[in-house]
Every structure is written in structure tokens, then in C-alpha cells.
Amino acid sequence: MLKIEHLNKSFGKTQVLFDVSLNVPDGRILGLVGKNGSGKSTIFHSILKFVDYTGKISIDGHTFSAKDYDDIGYLPEERSLMPKLTIADQVSFLASLKGMPAKKVKEELPDWMSRLAVKGIPMDKIKSLSKGNQQKVQMIATLIHQPKLIILDEPFSGLDPVNVDLMKQLILEEKRQGATIIFSDHDMRNVEELCDDVVMINDGRIVLNGPVNEIKNSFGLTRIFVRTDKGVAELMTLPGVKDVVLQNNGVKLLILKDEKYGKEIFDTLSAGQYIQTFDQEPPTLDEIFKMKAGARHE
Amino acid sequence: MNKIWLVAKETYRREVKTWSYLLMIFAPFLFFFLSFGIGMMTASNSDGNYIGVVTANPALKQAVKKSDDFDNYATKAKAQKAYKDEDIDGYVLVEQNNNQLSATYYSSEKMDDDVKSELMANLHAVQQQLNLSQAKLTAKQSQVLATQVKFKQSVKHTEKKSFSSDPVKQISFWALLIILYMLVITYTQVTAQDIATEKGTKMMEVIFSSMPGGDYFTGKILGIFGEIVTQVLIYVIGFAGVYFAAPYIDGFSGVFKQYKPMIDQAIGNLASWGLLFTIIGLVLFIIFAAFCGALVAKSENANKAVGPLSTLMLIGFLFTLNMSTSGDTMFAQVLSYVPFLSSFVMPARVIMGAASNWEAAISAVIALAATVGSFIWIRKIYPSLILQTDDVGPWQNFKRSLLN
Numbered sequence: 001m002l003k004i005e006h007l008n009k010s011f012g013k014t015q016v017l018f019d020v021s022l023n024v025p026d027g028r029i030l031g032l033v034g035k036n037g038s039g040k041s042t043i044f045h046s047i048l049k050f051v052d053y054t055g056k057i058s059i060d061g062h063t064f065s066a067k068d069y070d071d072i073g074y075l076p077e078e079r080s081l082m083p084k085l086t087i088a089d090q091v092s093f094l095a096s097l098k099g100m101p102a103k104k105v106k107e108e109l110p111d112w113m114s115r116l117a118v119k120g121i122p123m124d125k126i127k128s129l130s131k132g133n134q135q136k137v138q139m140i141a142t143l144i145h146q147p148k149l150i151i152l153d154e155p156f157s158g159l160d161p162v163n164v165d166l167m168k169q170l171i172l173e174e175k176r177q178g179a180t181i182i183f184s185d186h187d188m189r190n191v192e193e194l195c196d197d198v199v200m201i202n203d204g205r206i207v208l209n210g211p212v213n214e215i216k217n218s219f220g221l222t223r224i225f226v227r228t229d230k231g232v233a234e235l236m237t238l239p240g241v242k243d244v245v246l247q248n249n250g251v252k253l254l255i256l257k258d259e260k261y262g263k264e265i266f267d268t269l270s271a272g273q274y275i276q277t278f279d280q281e282p283p284t285l286d287e288i289f290k291m292k293a294g295a296r297h298e
Numbered sequence: 299m300n301k302i303w304l305v306a307k308e309t310y311r312r313e314v315k316t317w318s319y320l321l322m323i324f325a326p327f328l329f330f331f332l333s334f335g336i337g338m339m340t341a342s343n344s345d346g347n348y349i350g351v352v353t354a355n356p357a358l359k360q361a362v363k364k365s366d367d368f369d370n371y372a373t374k375a376k377a378q379k380a381y382k383d384e385d386i387d388g389y390v391l392v393e394q395n396n397n398q399l400s401a402t403y404y405s406s407e408k409m410d411d412d413v414k415s416e417l418m419a420n421l422h423a424v425q426q427q428l429n430l431s432q433a434k435l436t437a438k439q440s441q442v443l444a445t446q447v448k449f450k451q452s453v454k455h456t457e458k459k460s461f462s463s464d465p466v467k468q469i470s471f472w473a474l475l476i477i478l479y480m481l482v483i484t485y486t487q488v489t490a491q492d493i494a495t496e497k498g499t500k501m502m503e504v505i506f507s508s509m510p511g512g513d514y515f516t517g518k519i520l521g522i523f524g525e526i527v528t529q530v531l532i533y534v535i536g537f538a539g540v541y542f543a544a545p546y547i548d549g550f551s552g553v554f555k556q557y558k559p560m561i562d563q564a565i566g567n568l569a570s571w572g573l574l575f576t577i578i579g580l581v582l583f584i585i586f587a588a589f590c591g592a593l594v595a596k597s598e599n600a601n602k603a604v605g606p607l608s609t610l611m612l613i614g615f616l617f618t619l620n621m622s623t624s625g626d627t628m629f630a631q632v633l634s635y636v637p638f639l640s641s642f643v644m645p646a647r648v649i650m651g652a653a654s655n656w657e658a659a660i661s662a663v664i665a666l667a668a669t670v671g672s673f674i675w676i677r678k679i680y681p682s683l684i685l686q687t688d689d690v691g692p693w694q695n696f697k698r699s700l701l702n
Contacts, residue, residue, distance in 0.1 A: 003698075011698075046683075048503075048506065048507045048686055049510070050506055050511075051682075051683065069507065069508060069509070070507075070508070072507055074503070074504060074507035075504075076500070076501075076503040076504060076507075078500040078501040078503075078687065079500070079501075080500045080501050081499065081501055082496075082499055082501065083499070085312075093304075094504060094505070094508070096299055096304055097304060097305075097505060097508035097509055098508050128440050139506075141504070142504075151507075175569070
């Protein structure tokens, strides 16, 4: 288990992390979400000892040893490879730094390239690949040595939807094989889809921390998606409705003061008749984040 | 394998495979062989032709046979034909009348003075024999007349040769200066460019997630040092090849034998303090070149970043260059203890005979301490420097790295 306790970090006089504590249990995926500059990358940099900090970061009960770093796969936010090297040379060098023999890399690389649908052969130069394929090669370099802890800093940025799905499948596959994964993302949908746990960070402070479902449910089933002919003004008169938001697909989103109004609203809108869409949900992580981030600024 | 060695190996492998490195290494050889080849061709065109000698005198024929410059021809007609065919530059007709030799040279050009001296020496020797036999001297008289002057040299050096009058010192001085300058200017550029390019790719975070940045820095320096050792070794092997093969190369052996004692002394001068200061100086310059390369965010700015270091190197070079005329000034004495500059100035002072071994040793210790101290300090801040990828300029980058 990765454990961060009371992590504080300052650059000169500017403090960027304030008493950050979080756990990532073995075999789970934790999503680290927050705005740009909120401190997500600094948390990663602290885990990887790129920066000095105060507090304690441990893995399986002990501070990181050189061997533990060999068991980390890290994909940084700013991705790039050495353009003049071949795919094989690049991956082999990075994997060798993790203790993986070059011979094994040579054996496994074609299979990885095939799994990630990288166009080309291992002896192709990096510069000959498209940007998307270069990102995939970097993902291969991150995972080929079968790390136990995987740290991904915005792994989906710059990828098209097809490749995003491919990456998601890969991440879930790594989880199935027992890896512990921590990743950051701006898109809360990805976090909701992949993560077991989520940590929301705002201005260097954790504002929410826990299992995704628990967090969402703790905000109650205060969102109703309904397909109805009634106008916004009329819907606003329904009991417990705070706000009405028109959705793209003709569905209207009713935001409730409390989930207890759900049944009453359903009865009113259906009036005993068939109703095509009525779905009562907790708020999305995106909404929760906006609420929490907003609350800190108020 | 130790990760430091992995990085050193990768750095070394990546660089020595490039065309620019191979060209840099082998350019002097190409230049040497090209000049040597042209020289040989010119020599074969000009000096390769012999001078024919037509004589009936057996003693002279024997002397001609042994010479590199002359060839015997049985008749004047044969010599004339050879001359016409441009096989020989000219021919000498040696006739003997009443025990007196007379020689006439036929050619379109005057005979070379050295060749003429050799011919005249042989002719004199033969004439002497003829004179002696004609004089009908007794054995004792012949022996008396054959007595030669005994000449010995007893040279006592009352004072050391000055730098300007000692070619060995001058050769050593210039060789050291040029070798050091070439190596330093080449490898500071190579190092800064390499580091800045890597930093520019922004893949250093991935590498530093596998090993401490300081270890990576150590590996880089070792790899670059390996490149230097390779280059120097290739040159040493190349030079040793020429050194040992030269006595067997026609047209080169004479010159080599003449200058061999001088070359040996110059090698001795270079292989002592010169070598030590070159190594220390190179490492120090490389460490700071890596530092300069790590200060910039884009590889194209590497040359700009290494500017102050190049200036320092140029100061050392030009100052030492000036020492060949100005000699061992007080300023030179001071600078010979200042790291960076001492690598140029101190070995030059030693070669000039202006500094003792003790002075050189003290300067070497200071330079070594500066090198070790710089290495430890830059090794410590290197990861922070490399991870500052915002293009805020070298100075801001440096300041930020200290805050990490």
C-alpha cells in the first residue's frame, strides 16, 4: 500500500502542498483530480523523490528503497522520447534502468506493440512515429517491466477517443494483474469510470478523499434526469427543486435540495402514467469537485 | 548492471555511433594520410629520379651501388637513353686519364648541393686511392698518410636552454596547448549539447523515476569521459603505429631518425604533468559544460549557455599562447593556480622550466579539489536543474533549482 502522511511542500516561500495524506491500497486505482497547478504533479514528484518535502511517504510500511523504485512505472505529464533512437533502443534503455534485461524486452516488445496497436516495427525510429503512436510507445516503456505501482500523470491527454479506450483497457488489465495505480486527470468521467478511490485536491489541499461511490452517495441522490414536456419554469415549482438544467438530448436535469423529494417529483411528473426517462442519481464527480473547489474559494 | 554504468554505456554508445564523432576522431588521420600521400607522390615525382653515373672505375661503381641517389650505367648511350626517358634527372660521366678522375654532369638543371657533396666525397675517396697507389708508398708511409684527425665533443651545459632556444620545449608546449584546446572545445560543446537535448525531450522525469538524478549525472560524465578516452586511445595507438613504423617507411625513416630524440623528449614532457593537467582540466570543463547544458530549456540554446565556459577556455588558451613570447610573468604564476586556467598555464610553465614539480603538484591538488567539489555540488542540484523545463532563462532556472 502506498501511504502519504502529512505531506507539505514549498518552493521558496510559496507553499504548494498542505498536509496532504492519502492511501492507495494494493490492487486499487486512485484518481487524483484537481485544477491545473493544484499540486497533483507535485504529489507525484514527491513520491518519486524529484523534490524535497516534509512528511512521510511509504510503500508497504517502509520508505522507498532503490528496489521499490524499480517497481514503479511512471508516465509523466509532458511526454517525449529520444527521436533519434529506435523504439527497441528507447524501450530497452528505459526498461534496463528498471532492472529488466534487454533480451526480455526484445522478446516482449512486439507483443506490447501489437496490444497497443502501435504501427511499425521495433527497429523504427521514434521520429518516424505519429504523436499518438509515440505516446503508446511511452506507455509501453512505463508498463513493460510489470511495475507494482503505476503512476500516470494525465495519461489520456492528447489521445483520440479510440486510443483513450485502448489505454483504459490497458489500465484495467494492469489492475487485474494486481498493480496499484494512481493517476491524475482533468476529465472526471475517466475517473468515475476507472477509479476505485478518488482524491480531490484544490490549491494544495485535499478537499475530498475516499471511494468514488461512497463520495458520490454521500452527496445524496440529488440529481433527477427526466424527459418531460414541462417547461423549466414549471419544473422549478416542483418540491425541493433548486435548479433545472437543460441537457443536450432533450433530457432535463433537476437539482434537488434533498434526495427525499424524488418520489414526490416522480409522482407529480408521471401522474400514474408511463414516463420515458426518470433517473435519480448522485451528483457527478465533476459537480462535486466544482462544489468543493468553489466552497474553498468562498 | 549498475545503473550508473548503464547510463554511461548508453551515453557512450549513442555518441560514438554518430557520424560527427567518427569524423571528429578520424579527421586527423585522414588529414595525415592525405598529406603523407601527397608528400610521397610529390617526392616520387621530384626526388625519386636518380642520377646516372657512367664510370669504368670499380671502386666508384661500388660506392654508387651503395648510394640512394645514384645508379650505375655501363655506357654513356644507356645513360643518355635513361635521361631521355626521364628515368633519371641527369648523368655524370666519370673519366680517368693518367690516374686523374674527371667528372662531367649532363642535365637540364644544376645538381642538388647535397647530392653533389655525396658525389664529390666518393670521387675524392677514389682519387685518394689512385694517388696513394701512384705514389708507391711503403705500408708505413701509407699508414701515416691515412691518419685522421680525432674529433671529440665535450659539451657542458652551464645553464638550462631557454624556452625560445629549445625546440623540444617548444614542440611540447605547442602540442600540449593544441591538444588541450581541441579536446576542451570539442567536449564542452558535445556535453552541453547532449544534456540540453535530453532536457529538451522532457523524458528526464521518466529516467529519474528509475534512478537518482545525481547518479544519472555521474553516468553521463563517465560516458562522456569514455568518449574522450576512446579518442585519446585511438590517437595514441595511431601515433604509436606511426612511431614504430616510421623507421621502416622509405623516404620517412631518415627524417624520423633525425628527430626521434626530440620526439622522445617531447613525449616525456607531455606524458607527465601535461597529461595530468589535461585530464583534470577536461573533467572540470565537462562538469561545468553539463551544468551549462542543464540551465537551458531548449537544445538550440546550448551553445549560448556554454558561452562563459568557452570564454574562460579562450582566455586560458590565448594567455598560454602569449606565454611563448612573454615568458613566465607574475600574472602567469598566479593564473597557474586558478582552476580552469591552471590546466593551460601550469603545464606550460613546467615545460618552459619555469615551475618546479612542487608548484605543479600544489596546482594539481587545487584543480583536483575544485573538480571534486564542483562535481559534488552540481551532482546535487543537477536533478532540479534538469526538471526545470520552463524557458525562463539560465539564471532564473538556476535560482529555481536552488529552491527545490
